[in-house]
Amino acid sequence: MNLTLKIWRQKNASDKGKMVDYKVNDISPDMSFLEMLDVLNEQLINTGDQPVAFDHDCREGICGMCSLYINGEAHGPDRGVTTCQLHMRMFKDGDTIFIEPFRAKAFPVVKDLIVDRSAFDRVQHAGGFISVNTSGNTIDANATPVNKADADKAFEAATCIGCGACVATCKNSSAMLFVGAKVSQFALLPQGQVEATDRVLNMVKQMDEEGFGNCTNTGACEVECPKGISLENIARMNTEFLKASLKG
Amino acid sequence: MSGILNSSIGRKFAMALSALFLMFFLLQHFAINILSVFSADAFNEASHFMGTFWAVQYLLQPVLIFGVVFHFVMGFVLEIKNKKARQVSYAKNNGAANSTWMSRNMIYSGAAILAFVVLHFIDFWIPELNVKYIQGDMSGLHNGEFRYFAELQHKFVNPARVAAYVIAFVFLALHLLHGFESAFQSVGANNKYTKGLKGISKVYAIGLPLGFIFIALFHHFNH
């Protein structure tokens, strides 16, 4: 199929940037979206132009490196997938496709479609861990049984791949689904209880300092999350935060 | 506890609490208003009680005013902050793909409701304050009879006013359709009862404004 692409081009962080039109032809419906961009880039290199910069790595939907806002949706129109697992069969011959970087003040554009998501890392530096040394002098793994329902919920929260689709898609650029998932994973496990108060207070504080917006419960993040992280995690974070605030 | 309102979640929590309070107030307001459909006397009695009982006037009324002002001011503050969190907007954004119109436009439905509240204050609340606290007439009587029902009927004669009320209540419904369940999510209630709660929220969000519309139309046509 033949497509028209409208792609955000921005030379570097300080450049103003603009949308630029490109044409690609003979795209196979079996290609992944990123392979389609590979074709475009090969074309650009051969004509002496600058290839479009975009983030990607594992290309199997788990590393969370790929991003892209495609036709007005984070990771494009398909559900439960990242951009690298989005296939061209979701589009039709002759389509015009808008491709933009994830937009948020906390995710500044680095170049073209690449954004800096280190705000997520910093939120986790503030408390996304259990303070146990890796010396190996821990108790036997089976010494603390964990209720299966809680363990499963903790796992579901932990499936977050940190891609930032929640922030990109939220009309307020809120990171609460991400932070909620991280807080929930530890809040649900007995190992995480000891530091629960400090963890949620510190992580939320850092989240606010990074300039993310506030959650207004539109639920868009849950829909666009490639891993289907539930809004329940935000509610849990809210409770945890309130508990911690009353205590602290 | 200090500075909780400086945190994103704290503000969100405050927004939800004020919303829950206002939703409770609306229910109470509706309960009294609907009396006017069945019995003018009952409506008059209730109105007089609410308008003169000291706890309502000096305790609940200020709380309500604070709640209303807080909810609006905080709503606008949050909207401005949230807008700032995305400095460059998308060239193409397909919000309808993942969220409801209501959830994305609370600020507009809210603004419409604010406009209505202003009208409503001019219609009822300011004249009421004038009679009671400036002229000092706490009797609630006009020509020897309770004035409340008559005033109510009088207000709904003008079709333009009725139309404004109806439109405002449609916005209220839109606001509540998202706001009701959102408030519960914000205070951390998302669990096995959530599904049931969503049902209740729909009944409340559509039923209550419909009820108010019914009252307005009833008095307009039964004048």
Next chain:
Amino acid sequence: MALDSKTPKGPIKDKWTNYKNKIDLVNPANKRNIDVIVVGTGLAGGSAAATLAELGYNVKAFCFQDSPRRAHSIAAQGGINAAKNYQGDGDSTYRLFYDTVKGGDYRSREANVYRLAEVSANIIDQCVAQGVPFAREYGGLLDNRSFGGVLVSRTFYAAGQTGQQLLLGAYSAMNRQIGRGKIKMYNRHEMLDVVKVDGKARGIITRNLITGEIERHSAHAVVLGSGGYGNVFFLSTNAMGSNVTAGWKAHKRGAYFANPCYTQIHPTCIPVSGDHQSKLTLMSESLRNDGRIWVPKHMKDVEAIKAGTLKPVDLAEEDRDYYLERRYPAFGNLVPRDVASRAAKERCDAGYGVNATGEAVYLDFASAITRYGKEQATIKGLDVNDAALIKKLGQEVVKNKYGNLFQMYEKIVDQDPYNTPMMIYPAVHYTMGGVWVDYNLMTTVPGLYCIGEANFSDHGANRLGASALMQGLADGYFVLPYTIGDYLSDDIRTGPISTDSKEFEEAENDVKKTLEFFITNEGQHSVDYFHKRLGKIMWNKVGMSRNVKGLTEAIAEIKELRAQFWKEVKVPGAADEYNEELAKAGRVADFLELGELFAKDALNREESCGGHFREDSVELDGEQKGEALRNDKDFAYVSAWEYKGEPSDAVLHKEELEFNDIELKQRSYK
């Protein structure tokens, strides 16, 4: 230089304990004055960085991704082995050790493998303490599953994403140290050289991938945890950015490169769909527990299927060739990865491949669905003869077990694997070879360590399923933190290492010169053009099945391609900006050298062992006719290659492998 593995003396089960009791330690106050560089933040690098920082060293960690959490360890699906014996099914440290050595086709170093098995149980304790959400049973205890054809259930897992969960555990341990300032994290930085001062590794040269800035970083020791080099094949299940550059630069600075030809080709991957393909996707090995592998028996059916006139589900049972069950009745579909992969290639080479490219076989769940369906119907007291009901019940069971994999397959291939057999084909997945290290995990360059997939040590010629995660974490959490102390105890008086020395300057200039060359070279082909061609040579001639003629040709062709690359490569943009093509050019340049050494190593090893299959080394008759034949008399050694300029000049050093605790046997799965 003679290769000394520095394996401690004594009985195998006491080696590690005795070693730990006798090594030199660095006191806590002195650790504060010692810097360590860790390159790579996967399971090995991430866990090492966190642990070294906890011990008190100043750690600088580097990754080319935008966050340490994205390293490719994240993509591991199945699980992690540990000799916990929670199931009481007879597992033990010795058994895990034995399985790993045997699975590696007796080409690994006994003492290293035993140590790995010994610390494995501790990994699980550690990860649970960190909050890794492993799968649990209803009683709240940890669940296990069996994996990779071994006889016990020792694999711990977190649904189909064990790698991600373990990496997030290591990453959280890192976060704690980053927050405390003990780890200085450099995201989006690529290591482009090792700097040696007075013969010791004292730092690295990196490029900031965002700004293009070339930076010098010094330390008292350098640790490489930079992963495998499967991308030398262009198409592999590795991440797009996975590369050999860190290991190769170390090689060029004096670290020997061991067993480059040992590559694991995983049998259950989604087949290539066309020339546009950029990478391959793995489907967990666990699928072979329930799926049956087949191709049509008759060529006419193959053609009908390719032409679309015959659906695979309509082909009668007697017209199907369940070739693994036919050839290996004892293990059937559960033969080890290398055997299953070669068997698929054999059928496809004979023309029985079932997709357009002729490179796919079926993995069929129909009989598992029926079997599970009948089981469920019996349990629930329903009609076992109702075919539609059986299918529905069976599909539910299969969905619970493999739902996420089936969904992934459907997204990529656009076919519903519940109702039509999956198509699979082998793909390059893991490299057992890597930088040579001794028992201390130190390379032949003093102060330069190599851990995880990047080194060669534990898996011999073939890796067992669920053992890669185990090795990465064992190296990083429990082995390196001890062994590096022994080395660093001599450095307590050294003081900070200056980056102003001529060694740093030279290394930086070399790096800059190469980058400058790429930017200014007026070539006509993109980097990918060369990478794809390299991949084709590697896959066709140095792939699943190797012979003298093909290997000799491959060596010549790669050499020629390399020469062409340095003449005709075209890199757009500038060096002082984000420039992915430039980063790729450097990586492919290294692959073009490694590829040749890889082929040379394969040519040298005139035996078939594990992932390395030589057509001239097979059983000639008897029941095992045609199967791989190992040659323990002549080849029970590690090939460690010393860099001498061109790959063709590399000098072979042999580390003879001694097996004192395990008897060498020919593997049989008949």
